[in-house]
Amino acid sequence: MAVDLDMSQFHEIFFEESREGLEAMESGLLNLDVGVPDPEVVNNVFRAAHSIKGAAGTFGFNNISAFTHVLESILDDVRSRKRGVTQELVDVLLKSVDGLRYMLDCAKSGTKVDEDRIAAIQERLENLPVEEQPRPVGWQIRFVPKPHLLQTGNDPYRLFRELKTLGNLHITPDIGRIPAIDDQDFDPENCYLGWDLLLESDAGMEQIKEIFAWVEGDCDLDIKLSGERRQMVERRRRRDDDADTGQEITGKGQEQVSIRVNIEKIDTLINLVGELVISQSILSHAVTDHDQNQASRLKEIVELLERNTWELQEQAMRIRMQAIDITFQRLPRLVRDLCRSLDKQAELEISGGTTEVDKTVLEKITDPLVHLIRNAVDHGIEKPADRKVAGKSESGSIKISAAQEGGNIIIKIIDDGAGLDAGKILVKAREKGLIADGEDLSLEEIHNLIFLPGFTTAIQVSDVSGRGVGMDVVKRNINDLGGSIELESTQGKGSAFTIKLPLTLAIMDGQLVRIGKEILIIPVLAIVESLQIRKELLNAVAGKTEVYRFRDEYIPLIRLDKVYGITSDLKELTEGLLIVVDTGQQRVGLLADEILSQQQVVIKSLEANFQQISGLAGATVLGDGTVAMIIDVPGLMRHCKGITVASSAGNPAPLP
Amino acid sequence: MNMTATATGLREQDAGTSQYLTFLLAGEEYGVNILKVKEIRGWEQPTLLPNTAEYVLGVINLRGMVVPVMDLRKRFGMQEIELGKTAVVVVVKVTHSGRERTIGLVVDAVSEVYNISEDMIMPSPDLGGTISDEYVKGLVTIQGKMIILLDIDYLINEGMLKDAESSQE
Numbered sequence: 001m002a003v004d005l006d007m008s009q010f011h012e013i014f015f016e017e018s019r020e021g022l023e024a025m026e027s028g029l030l031n032l033d034v035g036v037p038d039p040e041v042v043n044n045v046f047r048a049a050h051s052i053k054g055a056a057g058t059f060g061f062n063n064i065s066a067f068t069h070v071l072e073s074i075l076d077d078v079r080s081r082k083r084g085v086t087q088e089l090v091d092v093l094l095k096s097v098d099g100l101r102y103m104l105d106c107a108k109s110g111t112k113v114d115e116d117r118i119a120a121i122q123e124r125l126e127n128l129p130v131e132e133q134p135r136p137v138g139w140q141i142r143f144v145p146k147p148h149l150l151q152t153g154n155d156p157y158r159l160f161r162e163l164k165t166l167g168n169l170h171i172t173p174d175i176g177r178i179p180a181i182d183d184q185d186f187d188p189e190n191c192y193l194g195w196d197l198l199l200e201s202d203a204g205m206e207q208i209k210e211i212f213a214w215v216e217g218d219c220d221l222d223i224k225l226s227g228e229r230r231q232m233v234e235r236r237r238r239r240d241d242d243a244d245t246g247q248e249i250t251g252k253g254q255e256q257v258s259i260r261v262n263i264e265k266i267d268t269l270i271n272l273v274g275e276l277v278i279s280q281s282i283l284s285h286a287v288t289d290h291d292q293n294q295a296s297r298l299k300e301i302v303e304l305l306e307r308n309t310w311e312l313q314e315q316a317m318r319i320r321m322q323a324i325d326i327t328f329q330r331l332p333r334l335v336r337d338l339c340r341s342l343d344k345q346a347e348l349e350i351s352g353g354t355t356e357v358d359k360t361v362l363e364k365i366t367d368p369l370v371h372l373i374r375n376a377v378d379h380g381i382e383k384p385a386d387r388k389v390a391g392k393s394e395s396g397s398i399k400i401s402a403a404q405e406g407g408n409i410i411i412k413i414i415d416d417g418a419g420l421d422a423g424k425i426l427v428k429a430r431e432k433g434l435i436a437d438g439e440d441l442s443l444e445e446i447h448n449l450i451f452l453p454g455f456t457t458a459i460q461v462s463d464v465s466g467r468g469v470g471m472d473v474v475k476r477n478i479n480d481l482g483g484s485i486e487l488e489s490t491q492g493k494g495s496a497f498t499i500k501l502p503l504t505l506a507i508m509d510g511q512l513v514r515i516g517k518e519i520l521i522i523p524v525l526a527i528v529e530s531l532q533i534r535k536e537l538l539n540a541v542a543g544k545t546e547v548y549r550f551r552d553e554y555i556p557l558i559r560l561d562k563v564y565g566i567t568s569d570l571k572e573l574t575e576g577l578l579i580v581v582d583t584g585q586q587r588v589g590l591l592a593d594e595i596l597s598q599q600q601v602v603i604k605s606l607e608a609n610f611q612q613i614s615g616l617a618g619a620t621v622l623g624d625g626t627v628a629m630i631i632d633v634p635g636l637m638r639h640c641k642g643i644t645v646a647s648s649a650g651n652p653a654p655l656p
Numbered sequence: 657m658n659m660t661a662t663a664t665g666l667r668e669q670d671a672g673t674s675q676y677l678t679f680l681l682a683g684e685e686y687g688v689n690i691l692k693v694k695e696i697r698g699w700e701q702p703t704l705l706p707n708t709a710e711y712v713l714g715v716i717n718l719r720g721m722v723v724p725v726m727d728l729r730k731r732f733g734m735q736e737i738e739l740g741k742t743a744v745v746v747v748v749k750v751t752h753s754g755r756e757r758t759i760g761l762v763v764d765a766v767s768e769v770y771n772i773s774e775d776m777i778m779p780s781p782d783l784g785g786t787i788s789d790e791y792v793k794g795l796v797t798i799q800g801k802m803i804i805l806l807d808i809d810y811l812i813n814e815g816m817l818k819d820a821e822s823s824q825e
Binding site: 271564565566604606608609611614618626629 | 714719722
């Protein structure tokens with residue numbers, strides 16, 4: 001039994017590493033150019049496949065190992081130039097990556113693999129036609145020695161011999177400089193020859209320069225890439241330039257210096273640091289209470305401790321942060337596949353991939369991003385022919401970028417496609433009864449209609465978009481993360497979505513309020529305004545639901561003491577305070593006894609040790625070490641509706 | 657012997673003898689496997705947790721972790737007493753379908769640690785009433801006293817969390 005446990009622990013690591021390997025393969029394959037492939041890219045893909053094969057064999061996942069073996073031998077052929085890279089090859093290899101991922105998922109969840117599905121891919125792999133790889137073209141070298149070269153003891157022949165060790169060498173002499181034999185200045189010891197050399201080799205510029213190092217200054221030397229190889233290297237350079245600037249570009253896959261740490265360990269560490277912050281704040285309080293003169297030295301020390309603890313907490317929180325690239329990396333494949341199935345052309349440009357966000361945010365933002373990118377290709381980018389007519393380049397452009405702004409991360413998705421058709425949206429919205437016939441809307445309001453539930457303009461439900469899951473889900477997911485999404489669109493020019501998300505879900509600004517003996521926390525972000533209650537503005541609907549006139553609207557009033565079963569101190573309603581919050585759908589007023597301070601709170605889930613509780617977003621530990629509940633503002637209305645339905649038979653709460 | 661007890665018995669047979677921490681509830685002595693016990697704390701007033709079952713007293717801060725505290729007397733339908741200085745919270749770690757939870761149980765007092773071998777454990781008779789015999793792993797007699805060994809994983813997962821969930825609706 002103990003042995004089993006240990007193995008499963010290793011399995012976890014195997015799955016994790018294989019998943020990373022697959023991602024490396026996928027991104028490598030997407031970068032693989034048809035024709036003459038970049039040897040480094042091929043090597044990366046090959047290495048990833050090789051590791052998966054080895055590890056799968058070790059852990060007894062023989063089906064994965066066998067399948068990867070077929071894949072590996074094809075990659076080996078490509079690597080050794082026995083096989084050229086065709087579009088078909090890349091497609092089948094990508095399919096194989098999918099197949100492998102599926103097998104890994106099955107192995108992880110212990111479900112049975114659909115053998116036919118794998119066999120089909122394997123068959124395609126095995127039957128791939130072998131296409132000869134084009135002859136590699138290498139370096140074009142023009143070597144024109146100065147006449148005195150031979151006198152320095154150098155011999156061009158030796159140079160050529162060394163070049164030959166790098167690959168095939170074609171030598172074409174240039175005799176144009178040889179003077180006439182009867183020329184007065186003719187010196188038989190001078191070198192009048194020049195050479196044009198063609199070196200078929202994937203050697204680097206440095207290696208070639210090194211050979212010519214001895215004759216440097218004694219010759220005119222021009223080393224150029226020739227033909228396809230030049231295109232390839234330029235392509236690579238372009239890619240590298242597109243990647244984040246400011247980083248040393250080596251062309252090789254950058255090794256990230258990281259270690260694998262169980263997330264639980266990190267969370268424990270973060271908890272302990274949080275606890276340290278609390279002990280520290282208790283100490284601060286104790287010192288303040290002390291005799292002033294005696295305490296001044298002590299106070300200094302405590303202040304130092306305070307700075308250090310805050311820093312420690314900030315750093316500890318950062319451990320949970322991950323580069324958003326993890327999510328972005330999936331997108332090129334998505335765009336490529338979509339373009340192929342929709343017969344469109346689009347280039348995806350990614351920037352700001354190194355921006356870091358909390359792991360939880362990262363996990364939850366992936367689906368909305370995939371959805372937005374899918375929409376951009378499906379609805380945004382037009383067919384190449386239409387684009388040409390519109391005077392655009394045939395290939396569309398989609399840009400996705402991430403950047404940090406204060407405590408938020410801003411993700412922008414910009415396409416140069418057709419943009420939103422306001423007319424179509426209006427027709428659709430009327431059809432669906434989302435707006436009244438006579439209603440007059442601004443362009444912005446019309447655009448925002450797409451975020452309403454049940455709205456989709458795709459005329460036919462396609463394979464790509466329009467499965468009924470629409471922008472409303474995207475918006476809700478983002479709202480649930482405490483973020484927002486904005487849209488800007490010009491018809492014919494394209495659309496731009498701006499998503500704003502908190503960097504972390506673990507910390508937020510909280511407004512502490514007191515009800516009776518309990519302290520509750522309201523997220524500051526949700527608060528619109530806090531005000532003293534004026535009796536004349538309070539009304540009742542159906543005798544029980546209380547509403548309050550807030551400016552020009554009536555907002556429902558929620559008595560927090562009733563919702564959370566706490567005994568309030570209030571004798572008169574007017575003694576209380578009303579905190580107006582925005583639930584995302586509407587404004588509501590929350591009634592509390594007293595408003596206390598605002599502070600940053602670390603959100604702890606109730607689910608971790610217990611379960612989710614309706615109406616609560618979680619709990620936090622306050623400065624004095626006690627636990628306080630955090631109100632789930634969007635969930636509060638849902639929760640209250642539940643209560644009203646359940647208690648509608650009971651007596652209404654009397655108004656004072 | 658009922659199914660649960662049999663399964664538990666088999667599971668722990670290879671261990672032979674296990675240590676049990678016992679605690680008191682209204683004069684009765686209950687035991688839990690000591691490997692399940694994380695720590696024992698003095699009683700402190702927990703923060704109220706709204707919309708939960710009556711026996712969920714609230715949550716406490718356990719070194720930065722928010723841990724629910726359950727009242728075993730209330731859960732077993734025993735007579736309630738005012739929780740004072742002598743009451744203790746036994747913090748246990750339970751697992752359920754791969755998930756680990758930390759939960760505090762309020763008891764009157766902790767008593768002893770006993771070495772109990774499997775063959776000492778007798779199956780519990782049909783107890784009826786509020787405490788389902790499924791939560792009882794078996795009964796043991798030590799120095800003439802009866803100790804009720806609890807299947808703490810089952811009690812908390814099936815008898816409390818599921819229960820609390822349904823009472824929330």
